[in-house]
Amino acid sequence: MTLPTTHTERPRRARMPLSIWIVAVVLPLLVGLVAVAVQLAWLPELPEQIVVHWGPDGPDGYGPVWSTTVLTASVILGLVVMFAAILSIPRGAAPTAIHKFLAVTSLAVSLLLGVGVTATLGIQRGLDDLSQVPDITPWMLVAFLAALVAGVVAWFLLPKAVTPVTDPQEAAPLRLSPGERSVWIADTRLSGSAFVVIMLTVGLALVATVFAVVVSDGQGWPVLFVPLLLLVVCGAGIAWRVRVDPAGITVRSRPFGWPRTSIPASEIAAVQTSQVDPLAEFGGWGWRWAPGRNFGVISRGGEAIEVTRRDGRRFTVTVDDAETGAALLAAYAGGSPAA
Amino acid sequence: MLIRIDPGSGVAIYDQIAASVRSDASRGVLRPGDRLPAARELADALDVNIHTVLRAYQNLRDEGLIDLRRGRGAVVTEAAVTGAALVDAVRALVADARRDGVGPQTLIALIREEYPA
Numbered sequence: 526m527t528l529p530t531t532h533t534e535r536p537r538r539a540r541m542p543l544s545i546w547i548v549a550v551v552l553p554l555l556v557g558l559v560a561v562a563v564q565l566a567w568l569p570e571l572p573e574q575i576v577v578h579w580g581p582d583g584p585d586g587y588g589p590v591w592s593t594t595v596l597t598a599s600v601i602l603g604l605v606v607m608f609a610a611i612l613s614i615p616r617g618a619a620p621t622a623i624h625k626f627l628a629v630t631s632l633a634v635s636l637l638l639g640v641g642v643t644a645t646l647g648i649q650r651g652l653d654d655l656s657q658v659p660d661i662t663p664w665m666l667v668a669f670l671a672a673l674v675a676g677v678v679a680w681f682l683l684p685k686a687v688t689p690v691t692d693p694q695e696a697a698p699l700r701l702s703p704g705e706r707s708v709w710i711a712d713t714r715l716s717g718s719a720f721v722v723i724m725l726t727v728g729l730a731l732v733a734t735v736f737a738v739v740v741s742d743g744q745g746w747p748v749l750f751v752p753l754l755l756l757v758v759c760g761a762g763i764a765w766r767v768r769v770d771p772a773g774i775t776v777r778s779r780p781f782g783w784p785r786t787s788i789p790a791s792e793i794a795a796v797q798t799s800q801v802d803p804l805a806e807f808g809g810w811g812w813r814w815a816p817g818r819n820f821g822v823i824s825r826g827g828e829a830i831e832v833t834r835r836d837g838r839r840f841t842v843t844v845d846d847a848e849t850g851a852a853l854l855a856a857y858a859g860g861s862p863a864a
Numbered sequence: 865m866l867i868r869i870d871p872g873s874g875v876a877i878y879d880q881i882a883a884s885v886r887s888d889a890s891r892g893v894l895r896p897g898d899r900l901p902a903a904r905e906l907a908d909a910l911d912v913n914i915h916t917v918l919r920a921y922q923n924l925r926d927e928g929l930i931d932l933r934r935g936r937g938a939v940v941t942e943a944a945v946t947g948a949a950l951v952d953a954v955r956a957l958v959a960d961a962r963r964d965g966v967g968p969q970t971l972i973a974l975i976r977e978e979y980p981a
Contacts, residue, residue: 707868708909710901766901770909846893849866 539619549628553635557601560639570650588740603729621805622686633676641668693799696851709769713844716825719810762811769854793858795833881920889944900938
């Protein structure tokens with residue numbers, strides 16, 4: 526049996542250093558535990574109904590006292606699971622700057638939530654009249670500063686970031702006979718692990734918003750549009766069709782054909798194949814921008830077609846049998862669009 | 865999948881489309897259950913009449929390489945990939961012919977002689 530030739534082997538699953546797991550998982554879980562413990566210890570001193578939301582003019586959302594503790598525990602746990610899932614996917618060298626950023630964000634967000642939410646309970650201890658609740662703003666600043674300082678310190682304590690290896694190779698143009706009109710069409714869809722992470726993120730956002738709306742007795746229901754919008758945006762980034770023809774390269778979202786992007790053959794300066802690490806280079810999946818004027822449609826790690834335009838902008842699409850597609854595109858590139 | 869069309873080759877366009885699909889299946893690029901692009905999309909990309917593409921798809925169906933179902937489009941069958949082992953043999957044959965200076969027409973004639981229709 527012949528299999529499609531893979532010219533470069535897929536890199537091995539990345540081994541994150543222990544320090545990344547400590548910053549991304551262990552410390553945030555500790556923060557969550559301490560926050561929940563402190564909140565439970567304060568329970569006897571708290572009124573049954575408490576302020577759970579502050580608007581520009583002071584308290585505007587009320588809920589039962591247990592809701593805050595449940596929210597703290599579930600959101601921090603959910604966030605840690607999400608960051609752990611994302612960090613267990615990458616292949617190749619680690620930790621890259623993006624891996625470090627994810628780990629540091631996990632710690633910073635858990636501190637922001639842990640300190641901030643616990644403080645909202647702390648200032649309500651021993652109060653009978655909820656209108657006497659003091660301003661929360663100073664504590665929010667404290668939480669923000671704690672998150673920022675911990676994030677910066679953790680960043681510098683973590684090992685130095687490595688640059689991802691992409692192994693770009695110039696595509697050998699397919700030999701075309703004069704007048705030949707060939708077409709290359711391939712479908713590409715989100716990898717299973719990426720799909721799980723994205724659904725986890727959207728699910729977490731949805732649960733948190735529904736919880737917030739329920740606890741506040743339906744106030745703030747327009748917030749529900751946020752996860753719904755997220756769902757629609759993610760829906761446009763699950764499957765794509767890549768087409769190379771004499772006119773150039775076109776990538777469309779499926780099944781609606783929109784959003785789409787295309788590059789005319791006459792604008793193409795170079796065509797390469799490369800190995801893409803979605804997190805390290807593009808910080809995720811779907812329609813992505815990366816540093817260095819690189820735009821990409823990233824469905825998974827592995828082989829990709831990389832196009833450089835005449836003005837220096839780059840476009841990357843991950844797709845199976847990239848070598849064949851790149852070879853045909855290279856054959857059409859730079860020429861005038863075929864009539 | 866790669867579909868190569870050379871209008872100057874003298875071979876009917878629909879035969880060229882069908883041949884490309886066959887070779888994609890043999891290379892392992894198309895697997896059983898994969899769906900071919902809609903005839904309209906392929907016709908648009910190749911700049912040929914949609915009936916040309918439909919004719920190619922019908923020929924492939926008659927050979928048992930694809931299933932054509934209303935609403936589902938053209939789906940690659942198990943039978944399409946069974947000839948895959950031949951591709952290596954053909955590559956080796958062509959390499960031998962090149963080395964010995966045997967032209968493509970002669971090689972095809974030799975194969976016809978061995979394997980009359």
